[in-house]
Amino acid sequence: MxxxxxxxxxxxxxxxxxxxxxxxxxxxxxxxxxxxxxxxxxxxxxxxxxxxxxxxxxxxxxxxxxxxxxxxxxxxxxxxxxxxxxxxxxxxxxxxxxxxxxxxxxxxxxxxxxxxxxxxxxxxxxxxxxxxxxxxxxxxxxxxxxxxxxxxxxxxxxxxxxxxxxxxxxxxxxxxxxxxxxxxxxxxxxxxxxxxxxxxxxxxxxxxxxxxxxxxxxxxxxxxxxxxNDRNSMIRIKRLRDRLERQILMQIPYAKILFANASNRLPNTLLVSFPDMNGEVILSALADKNIFVATLSVCNSQSHKLSSQIMSMNLPYNQVMGTLRFSLSRYNTEQEIDITSQCLAHVVRKFTHVCP
Incomplete structure (x- = not known):
C-alpha cells in the first residue's frame, strides 16, 4: 500500500x-x-x-x-x-x-x-x-x-x-x-x-x-x-489530521507540533518536529515503507538549505531540520493514518540518536 x-x-x-x-x-x-x-x-x-x-x-x-x-x-x-x-x-x-x-x-x-x-x-x-x-x-x-x-x-x-x-x-x-x-x-x-x-x-x-x-x-x-466543493470532505480531512496528531503525540511524547496553538492552521496540514534529529533520515525511512511525506528543508550531504519562507519565520535551526510535514487530501483514509503513526513511531525510536 x-x-x-x-x-x-x-x-x-x-x-x-x-x-x-x-x-x-x-x-x-x-x-x-x-x-x-x-x-x-x-x-x-x-x-x-x-x-x-x-x-x-x-x-x-x-x-x-x-x-x-x-x-x-x-x-x-x-x-x-x-x-x-x-x-x-x-x-x-x-x-x-x-x-x-x-x-x-x-x-x-x-x-x-x-x-x-x-x-x-x-x-x-x-x-x-x-x-x-x-x-x-x-x-x-x-x-x-x-x-x-x-x-x-x-x-x-x-x-x-x-x-x-x-x-x-x-x-x-x-x-x-x-x-x-x-x-x-x-x-x-x-x-x-x-x-x-x-x-x-x-x-x-x-x-x-x-x-x-x-x-x-x-x-x-x-x-x-x-x-x-465538498464541505463534508473538508471536515473529514481535518478530523484525519487531528487523529494523526493525537496518535503521534501518544506514541512519541517528545514530538513537538509546530503552530499547535495557532488559530490559523491549514486544516489538512500537520508539522511535527523531532528536535536534534535529521528529518531527511526519517523521511527516507518512511519512504522505504511506502509512506511519502515532506521535510521543511532541502538537505544533502554537504549543506542544509532552508526556503526563504522558513528563514523569515526565524524558527530554531535544529527544530526545522527535524520537522516533517504531513499534508492530507480527500483520498486519505483512517487506515492510512493509523499505519503512518505506527511506522513513524518505530522509525523515530530507531533513529533517536541520529542527528543532522
Missing part, C-alpha cells in the same frame, strides 16, 4: 477525472461550464471572472501584469515575507526593472503585523499581494482583514495567492474586495499544466485574448472544482 501524505506539494490526479478523460469529448459549453464550477468553488459572483491559465505560477504572473497594465505609473509593491516561491521570483524580476518591493514580516504564527502593513502602503503602491495559506508551513493568512486595510488606505490592487487554500476551506470571494485570486489545478487533484485567475469583473476585458489551453485540461479543472 502506498500512503501519500505530501499533498501540499502536489495532489495526485483524481481517479474520477482519469475515468472521465477516457470518455472526454469537448462540448461547446465546456469553458463556460468549467468557469461556473471554479466560480462556485471560490464563491465568485460571475463565471466570466474566471480566467484559465497554464498553472498557478502563471496566474500569479498575470495578476501582477494586470495591475501594471491598469496603473503603469505606479512602481511600488507590497508583499508578505512568506509568499510562494513563484511570486518571490516574479518580484525579484520586477525589482530589477525599477519596481520597489516592500516585504511585510510575519510573527511566530505566520501572521502579518497589520500596523506595519498599513504603514507600508503608499500613494504609489501598485499592488499588495499576500498568500491565503502557506503550504510549506501549514498556516493561513487573514487575507480578508488584509483586504480591508488595503482598500481603506489606498487604491492599490489586492492579489491573493489562494492556491493552497482552495478546496480546504469554504471561500466567498464575492463578499470581499479582492481584485485577483490565484487557483492551481495541481493542488486540487487536477492535472498539472492548468490553473485559473479570478479577476474582478471590471478588469476582465484585459484578458480577452485566448491562451490556447487544451480543452481537456479546462474540463479537468472544472471537474476537480466540483469534487473539491
Amino acid at each position: 502506498k500512503i501519500y501524505l505530501d499533498n501540499n506539494s502536489s495532489t495526485p490526479l483524481a481517479p474520477e477525472i482519469v475515468h472521465a478523460l477516457r470518455h472526454f469529448k469537448p462540448e461547446k459549453s465546456l469553458v463556460q461550464d468549467a468557469q461556473k464550477s471554479v466560480a462556485e468553488l471560490i464563491g465568485a459572483q460571475h463565471e466570466e471572472e474566471i480566467i484559465f491559465t497554464r498553472s498557478g505560477s502563471q496566474s500569479n504572473l498575470l495578476a501582477f501584469l494586470t495591475a501594471i497594465n491598469f496603473a503603469p505609473q505606479k512602481k511600488h509593491i507590497v508583499a508578505s515575507s512568506i509568499e510562494h516561491e513563484s511570486s518571490i521570483r516574479i518580484l525579484q524580476k520586477l525589482s530589477r526593472i525599477g519596481f520597489e518591493i516592500t516585504f511585510v514580516e510575519v510573527d511566530k504564527d505566520g501572521l502579518p503585523d497589520m500596523h506595519k502593513l498599513k504603514n507600508s502602503i503608499r500613494k504609489d503602491t501598485l499592488i499588495v499581494s499576500f498568500t491565503a495559506a502557506n503550504g510549506e508551513l501549514g498556516i493561513l493568512t487573514p487575507f480578508e482583514k488584509i483586504c480591508h486595510v488595503v482598500k481603506d488606505t489606498s487604491e492599490a490592487f489586492f492579489h491573493v495567492d489562494g492556491a493552497m487554500m482552495v478546496g480546504k476551506l469554504p471561500l466567498n470571494i464575492k463578499h470581499t474586495n479582492v481584485d485577483l485570486f490565484t487557483i492551481s489545478g495541481q493542488k486540487i487533484h487536477a492535472p498539472t499544466g492548468i490553473g485559473a485567475l479570478y479577476v474582478r469583473k471590471q478588469y476582465v476585458p484585459f484578458f480577452q485574448k485566448s491562451r490556447k489551453i487544451p480543452p481537456q485540461k479546462i474540463f479537468a479543472l472544472g471537474y476537480a472544482a466540483n469534487l473539491s
